[in-house]
Amino acid sequence: MDILIKNATIITCNAQNEVLKGDILIKSGKIARIAENIELPVYEASSVKIIEGKNLIALPGLINAHTHCGQTVLRSFADDMPLYEWLFEKIFPAEEKLTKEIIYFSSLLGIAEMLKSGTTMFYDMYFHEDMTAKAVQATGIKAVLSRGLQTDEKESLRLDETRELIYNYSSDRIKVFFGPHSIYTCSYELLEKVAQLAQEFKTGVMIHLSESENEVNTCYERYDMSPVKLCNQAGLFDTVCIAAHCVYVDDEDIEIMAEKDVSCVYNPTSNLKLGNGFAPVYSMISSGVNVAVGTDSAASNNNLNMLEEMHIASLLEKGVYRLPDILNAQQILKMATANAAMAAGINNTGVIQEGFCADIVLLKADDINMLPCYNPVSNVVYSGNPSNVYATIVDGQILYMDGKLSTVDEEALVKEIKSIEKYLKKGI
Amino acid sequence: MDILIKNATIITCNAQNEVLKGDILIKSGKIARIAENIELPVYEASSVKIIEGKNLIALPGLINAHTHCGQTVLRSFADDMPLYEWLFEKIFPAEEKLTKEIIYFSSLLGIAEMLKSGTTMFYDMYFHEDMTAKAVQATGIKAVLSRGLQTDEKESLRLDETRELIYNYSSDRIKVFFGPHSIYTCSYELLEKVAQLAQEFKTGVMIHLSESENEVNTCYERYDMSPVKLCNQAGLFDTVCIAAHCVYVDDEDIEIMAEKDVSCVYNPTSNLKLGNGFAPVYSMISSGVNVAVGTDSAASNNNLNMLEEMHIASLLEKGVYRLPDILNAQQILKMATANAAMAAGINNTGVIQEGFCADIVLLKADDINMLPCYNPVSNVVYSGNPSNVYATIVDGQILYMDGKLSTVDEEALVKEIKSIEKYLKKGI
Structure with missing residues (x-):
């Protein structure tokens, strides 16, 4: 159904960076028009859902x-621990137990949390x-x-x-990248191979890069150069x-990233939680590096709430x-929308603009913690929390509205997660 | 009405640091009993509200x-600015316009936000x-x-x-302290006078202390010693x-604070937002200083959400x-509850314990972002957000439950705040 968001x-x-007051007409999943006072012809009015947007x-x-959606079932499994102990004594043994079915429900859980906090x-x-x-397909989110x-x-x-992922799941809503985990878990030959394959398949690459001091030191010992x-x-x-x-990148690294159009994903919560430190995001941005924002997984965050992540990122x-x-x-906000889309080479989302996909979040501007509002952008980024999310719309589909997910059976999901919790608790 | 929270x-x-599974019986505003399976005598059952707490x-x-509740109406009024410009060009001129009536509604707004996010x-x-x-009295919160x-x-x-505040408003729910703003806005004589008065009135003192590098430098220039x-x-x-x-405290300062039982309030968001830096809280705690957590005002945060503040504080x-x-x-969590009460010399709240005031928050453990739950304390502090707050109870009174404030007319408050917003926008 088409949608008209009014006022x-x-x-x-x-x-x-325009902030407007007006209407958004969504047709066939796209933003068809943005204007003041859009009037619908009578023959269309009955097939369009009107959302009063005054507030x-x-x-x-x-x-x-x-993020790593498959890890959502490990939320609160291991906290307040040094990285090595966290990873080798807790996370890795638990991951041994994650079946295909568990990863499906874990992904569903993560997606449900993201939809409820305004992520599309x-x-x-x-x-x-x-x-x-499969969870992305079932819910209607993009990934x-x-x-x-x-x-x-x-x-x-x-x-x-x-390769199978590329063949079986690539679509308008799903892109598949190559994912070399890091320079310390992949051989140099694998990195080269991935680079070739990504070009061959006309797709991209995502990698953990210069996350810890240890990674950088190891790289210098082994290769006599920085990970970048x-x-x-x-x-x-x-x-x-x-x-x-990109916590440990020096000026030369930053210069290379800017020159080669490499985008950084800033994960402040995860970097702090694991004691890795602070990414020099301001220096990267000043040098022309494109920066996006991520939560990392629920195991190293412990939430997938981008509203909080934006606040922490700025602070x-x-x-x-x-x-x-x-x-x-x-x-x-741009780092968490337009720039993030750009990072993956996607140019039809992340902006509210005619012709773009109708990937839109509606926040309740009249909630107590969003008032007064001298600056709506400040209120979204610094004051907003998931209780303020009214609706999350992807490709013109309302996936969340007024407390309800439209594509996830929440009750059934909660049951599944509780039984997975019991199973993962055993013997560890 | 008395309350029984079950399971x-x-x-x-x-x-x-016990985490229990069981019932809490609240009688006449106090926690009367904590036990498994509390059975009520028949003649009491009808006058007790039962809350099923399984989830x-x-x-x-x-x-x-x-915090500074009177500043809540300045949320998003001035952000992303250097301290001096923020304070002298924006906040001070706006404060000139804050009437008694505005401060009342501003306080009501702040209190409403706090109740909705679990603050008592x-x-x-x-x-x-x-x-x-007056806003504290009207709402039933404590201060x-x-x-x-x-x-x-x-x-x-x-x-x-x-003095008038002490005479007119001191009660079981309101304590009045002396509030010398800081060592740079108060003369030494005033600080001495306040110290005497606080003793005379058998009350305490709150002060902004060693917040910025500038404050410390000025203090050394003027007095040849640290603010502490x-x-x-x-x-x-x-x-x-x-x-x-207490962002800029050195080892000697910390030793003095520990010896003299001075409590620090850690305001991580405000310290970051205004570019002041990082308080050495871990060193303070290790040296025996009692540390609480605060949001500071909505003008320097921009929210009063203690769930987020705890997360940022730890990270x-x-x-x-x-x-x-x-x-x-x-x-x-202890810094935001028991230790905070201790900071003000209050010893009947901040702990769920028989005989203590029934100042209790109930969070929905089955919300998507709170699952799975291997560790409920982790989930509260690292994953919780205001959408998870089910009820906020002060002295056994339910001030917030299931989306509704019981002592604040939210609709009327929103109207007032919007008209204040219009007024404050003018001429600035």
């Missing part, structure tokens, strides 16, 4: 540019990624998916799985490349640089 | 240990503080209030207002003293110290 405050995230803020759907697209890397793809790759006896099997330089040399930057984290840079005027609300 | 997961925040987490009501008590400093006191003091021609008038030492010398630490911020220390295992979820 909303529209944060466009377009090139001029709503419309913004482009948020894009969670780095996410970028993901994990195993049994076909199950995440860029990758099967995590690493070098061991199953290396070629994982590459095969990536290594990836560049392997050819990974000759295709669309999304680099998650942290202001604090680290001691510059309160950097990374303002509009910049951060 | 809840109870995070007690008691000395043993609820009960925790002590959150305590927002530093807050510590406040501002002007027209009698209006904040420690102070009239902000500084040295100028109105100094003694403000002291008189503090200055306050100690003036006698402020000889009474209950709550010091907000930031982990990141700054590069130690993922410090400030765990239980410690942070």
Whole structure:
């Protein structure tokens, strides 16, 4: 059904950062028109759903540019631990127990949480990624998916799985990227191979890059260069490349990233939780690097709430640089919408603009914590929380409205997750 | 009406950090009993409200240990600006326009937001503080209030207002403290006077302390000692003293604070937003300083959501110290409950314990973003958001439940705030 949103405050995230007051007409999943007082011809009126937007803020759907949906079932499984203990004693043994079915429900859980907090697209890397793809198909959200790759006896099997993902799931709503996990889990030869394959399949790459000091030190010991330089040399930057984290990048790294159009995904919560530190996002942006925002997984966050992530993302840079005027609300919102789409080479979402996909979030502007409103963008980024989300719309489909998910049976999902919780608790 | 909460997961925040499964019986505003399967005698059953808690987490009501409720109407009024410009060009001129009536509605707005996000008590400093006191009375929340003091021609008038606050508003739910704004806005003589008055009135003191590098430098220039030492010398630490911020405290300062039982209020969001930096909270705690958590005002945050503040509080220390295992979820929750009560010398709230006030928050444990739940404390602190708050209970009174505030007419409040917004926009 087509939709007409009336009299909303529209944060466009377009090139001029326009904030408008007006109507949005959605037809066949696209933004057909943005104007004041759109009148529908009588013969159309009955087939269009009208949403009164007087007390709503419309913004482009948020894009969670780095997560691992299959890990959502590990929320609160292991917290407040040093990285090594967390990973090797808790997360890895638990992951051994994650079946295809569990990954499906874990993905569904993550997607449900994202839809309820205003996210319309996410970028993901994990195993049994076909199950995440099925959850994306079932819910109607959008995603860029990758099967995590690493070098061991199953290396070629994982590459095969990536190819299958591309053949079986690529669509208007799903893009498949190659997902070399990191420079410390992939051989140099694998990185080179991935670079070639990505070009061959005309797709992109996502990788964890310069996340920890340890990673960078190891890279210098092994290759006598930084992880960024290594990836560049392997050819990974000759295709669309999304680099998650980038906590330990130096000026030369940043210069290479800017020159080669590599996008960084800033994951402030995860970097803090695991004690990795602060990414020099302001320096990257100042040097022309495109930066998006991600929550990372529920195991290292522990939520997939992009509204909170945007707030933390802005605060942290202001604090680290001691510059309160950097990374303002509009910049951060753009990093979580238009710039995130750009990071994956997607140019029909992330902006409220005629002709673009109707990927739109509606927030309740009259909620107590959103008032007063001298600046709607500030209120969204700094004051908003999931209780303010009224509707999440993807390709013109209302996937969440007024507390209800339209494509997820929440009650059944809660039951499944509780039984998975019981199973994962055993013997660990 | 008395209340019986059945079968809840109870995070007690008691000395043993017990997490129980069971019932809580609330009688005459107090926690009368905590046990499994509490049976009510027939003659009592009809006068007790039963809350089925199978899918609820009960925790002590959150305590927002530093805010300025009168500033809530300045949410999003001025963001992304350097401190000086923010304060002198935006906030101060706007404050000139804040009438008694505006402060009342601003306080009501802040209190409504806090109740909806699980806060049952807050510590406040501002002007027209009698209006904040009236809003506290009207809503049923608890507060420690102070009239902000500084040295100028109105100094003694403000002291008189503090005395009036003490006489007119002190109660079981309201404590009045003396509120010297800071060492840079108060003369040394005023600090000494306040120290004497606080002792005379058998009450405490709250002050902004070592918030910025500039404050510390100025203090050394003027007094040749740190702000902490200055306050100690003036006698402020000889009474209950709550010091907000403490971003720039050195080892000697911390030693003094520990020895004199001065509590710090950690305001991570505000410190980051204004570019002040990171408070060494882990060092303070390790040295035995009691630390609480606060949001600061909506003008410098921009929300009063203690669930988010706890998350940021934990993350930031982990990141700054590069130690993922410090400030765990239980410690942070305690800082926002039991330790915050202790900071103000209040010993009947902040813990779910028999005999204590029934200041309790109920969170929905089965919400999508709260599942799975291997650790309820982690889920509250790291995953919870206001959409998960089911009820906020103060002194056994249900002030918020299932989306509805019982003591605030939300619709009327929204109208008032919108008209205040219009008025404040004019001419600035």
